Amino acid sequence: MKRILLFAVATGLAGCTTVPDSIVQPPRAAQPAHAAMNAPANGAIFQSASYRPMFEDRRARHVGDILTIAITERTSAGKSAANSGSKAGSVSASVSRLFGVPASTLADLGAAGASSNKFEEKGASSSANNFSGTITVTVIDVLPNGHLMVSGEKQIAFDKGVEYVRLSGVVNPDTVAAGNVVPSTQVADARIEYRTNTRLDTAEVASQMVRFFLSLMPL
Secondary structure, three states: OHHHHHHHHHHHHHHHOOOOOOOOOOOOOOOOOOOOOOOOOOOOOOOOOOOOOOOOOOOOOOOOOEEEEEEEEEEEEEEEEEEEEEEEEEEEEEOOOEOOEOOOOOOOOEEEEEEEEEEEEEEEEEEEEEEEEEEEEEEEEEOOOOOEEEEEEEEEEEOOEEEEEEEEEEEOHHHOEOOOEEEHHHEEEEEEEEEEOOOOOHHHHHHHHHHHHHHHOOO
C-alpha cells in the first residue's frame, strides 16, 4: 500500500514539474555584440565613440534590442457540409395465360414489388479563440532587408505552477510604434503560445486517491 501511495505522489510531482513543449523557435534571447575598442580620447569635444544624435530614432534595430509585442489574436472558423441521396424503384408482373389455363382463372395471379431508400448526412464544426496580453521580446537577428527576427519568453509563477508565454516571429521596423510596441497581428511567421507546467490538478489527484483507497477498504 505504501509503495502504491509513493508511486502516485511521485507521478503527480513529476507531472507538475515538467516544462511544456514549445512551438517557438529558439533562441529566445540574444546578447548584443560588444563594440570595438576605439582610440583614446584626443581632447576634442566631438568623440565618435560616445556620440549620440540628439534627435536619433530610438527604435529597436540591433541584435539585443527589445520590443514589446501587444498580443491581440482573435480567430474564428466554421465549416458545414451536407449530403443527401434517394433512390426508389418498383416492379410488377402478371400472368395472362399459363399451360392453357384461361386468363379469367389467372386474373388474381400476379406479383408486385417496390423498394425505396434515402440517405442524408449533415455535419458542422466551428471554433473561436481569443488571446490578449503583452510580452517583451529580444531582437535575435537582423535580416539582410532590415527586418528583425524576434523571440522571447515570459514565465509567471502562480501558486504551485508556472505559466509560460512565448513568442517568435519577424517584425518590419516600419511597424514599430512609439515605445517600441508592435501589435502581434503585424508579426510575420508569428508563433505564439501560452502553456502551463501544471499537468495534474492536485484536487483531482487527491480525489482519485481517496476513491481508490475507499474501494479497497472493507467498510
